[in-house]
Amino acid sequence: MMNGRYHVSLACLGGHFIDNRIDENPEKKTRFCPTCGERTICKCQNCHAFIRGEYESFGFNPNYWGEEEASVPYYCHECGKQYPWTTRCKEALKKMADGLPHLRRKEKTELKQSIDDIIDNPTEAQLAAVTLNRLTAKAQKRGIELRELVITVVGGILGEAAKRVMFP
Ligand SMILES: [Zn+2]
């Protein structure tokens, strides 16, 4: 029987990861982000649950080599709400979609909807990925860049497996 616990992560509102063991490394605690100057948080702003950091298992486990989780989660594991950086990241992607060349206004709206669906709506995600692929291809180079960014985000939120299903 393995037992363990999660340490606490500290990140800035912009999503810069600072430390995944802040409960044990109080000396690493900063009020503001050294990268961008935003305020830092170690708790969900909605339900105040600590942001999950590194997982430490107690007792001997020959398969356990320590999990280096050097990134921040996208959603709160307690209340399911998006962390502020997730919302911002989505907004940034949609802003980029708005600035793409060769797309009609209606297509941009469709593209932004597909970004929302891919990130927030698992049942629509696969279909939305088809739309995203089609429209970003139309916008050529800058479209491909946007697509790559969305794929990176999908990998972080839904995992590598989902990423391969949606963007084979
Ligand atoms: Zn920052």
Ligand SMILES: [Zn+2]
């Ligand atoms: Zn929460």
